[in-house]
Amino acid sequence: RIAGEITMAENPGVVIRKWRDIFNVSQKDLSRKLEVSPSVISDYESGRRKSPGSRFVAKLVTCMLDIDDSRGGAIIKEYSKLMEGSKFFEAILAIKEFNEPRKIKDIIRATESEFLVGEKNLDNAVYGYTVVDSIKAILELSPLELSMIYGTTTQRALIFTQVKRGRSPILAIKLTSLRPSIAILHGLEGTPDPLAVELAKRERMPLALSHVEAVETLIEKLRELD
Template identity: 50%
Template structure:
């Protein structure tokens, strides 16, 4: 299954860990992206969960090449057993050619942020699924909703997720929010959170879809697109300094 994609993803993970100033934090980031618990990973590797915890907490020396290889293989194997969702999400980014007018910004976080941190950064108001504010995000994509509707195919839409669905999809020039939420429901792959910017009157159907799909919905009240993107990039820079 997706052999080239698996190899590319494995190289990316191993490279990030090897080059990271804090390999343990990077290992934790990728473990959480794959949705694997410390216990599950430890069982697969045949070690105690405290070993995983010690690596992630920096209490063990930086992992060697053999340890990194086993770590990466474990994540990919576990994902395959679950249906390969992370591998498939990553494969969507390979050779992607998205309409440049539709994508305003697309970044990954060096360390995960919570939805609450995102809300604070963009003057957001959460209108559905308040109980999921602690959900972790590993990136964001800012989309011009008008260009997206006019230019993007269904396949293009899936590429908005980058290498993980655990991200914020942020739609600008939104009038009611109905179209973005319908698109997400139809596509099947769900982001960790949806942000709407420019809303004039929020559609009740958008809220109902958000609640049904368990995808938190945020309305950003920040002044304009430039201010929105600037605030998001400051959040990226903040996380880079924490690494």
């Protein structure tokens, strides 16, 4: 399934990076396992090198699984149930746990966001982020799968892309009964939905609006935090 997503992706390098982040494997460790230069992985992820062939992708996925297995298999065990017949990973554009905690103000700065709710929480800790395709998440994921977007901790930034007004992502958060450190809306069409803002206030959940134009740029800016 992972290999298929990479091979069929419009931008395979972005998907390779997403899965490498999920498995928490560095370019150096992955390249060592693949017996290639770290620059090869970097070139694929940045788009400098053309799309990898199916054999290379299969080997790359096997290496990530082997590395995870050597660490006890925590990642594959955590996600194995979701992978069978699930749209979970199609809805997740990027997911990362920080090596060192950041603050909400760091996330706000990186995502070029403005607060809609909770501007007094600038110094609250954030331990990771998840960038979510809001349309796929809301249409395809079950409540259990929605709860999995929090990764290893709820003290993270949830960034929802392809947002029209913002109501659906906030309702989805409310459905899980879990609260992120901050929710950020990206790609908003028009003004934020007043109900979304009111719900965020009632849940005492910081809510912000990102002004970064492209999703790819947004993800790159977040990656620069770690």
